[in-house]
Amino acid sequence: MPTINQAEIEQALDAWAKHLLSNTAPRAAGKLAIVGLITHGDVLARRLVQKLEQAGCPAEYGAIDITLYRDDLSLRGIRPALRSSHLPFSTDDMALVLVDDVCNTGRTARAAMEVIFEYGRPARVELQCLVDRGDRQLPIQPDYAAFTLTAPQSTRVQLKLQDIDGEENINY
Secondary structure: OEEHHHHHHHHEEEEHHHHHHHHHHHHOOOOOEEEEEEEEEHHHHHHHHHHHHHOOOOOOEEEEHHHOOOOOOHHHHHOOOOOOOOOOOOOOOOEEEEEEEEOOOHHHHHHHHHHHHHHEEEEEEEEEEEEOOOOOOOOOOOEEEEOOOOOOOOOOOOOEEEHHHOOOOOOO
């Protein structure tokens, strides 16, 4: 089973932060928000905000739970675990970056956009993820992906983060 290790993930986060600083932040005009999708996307978003702040670029941080907005709940046959969203600001006129761990079918991103628009009308929304594994079911593409993996749909891509899982890697 191939693995991306903790050092590679940290390098990817540094490159990601540089991408945000050079491409997204200049267009934000001081109204930048990094919003992670719970559970792993919010940890990544928090880390990115810290890196931006260290570079002198302040950004709002938020986390959203998209569970009730998914269109596949009935197909999953599980009872969803609901978590509280944390978006302590209006998204009106913000340059908003949605952060997800793995982008696959596009359905998670679609659900996230529904949640975001309940909080206001952002000036722009970007989708950025740690891993893009392709195989879309909806015409939604990430604006940035740290890793692009080509693996059969039956292959599970699993991100583990130190903050949540006690180890840090990507297995696929």
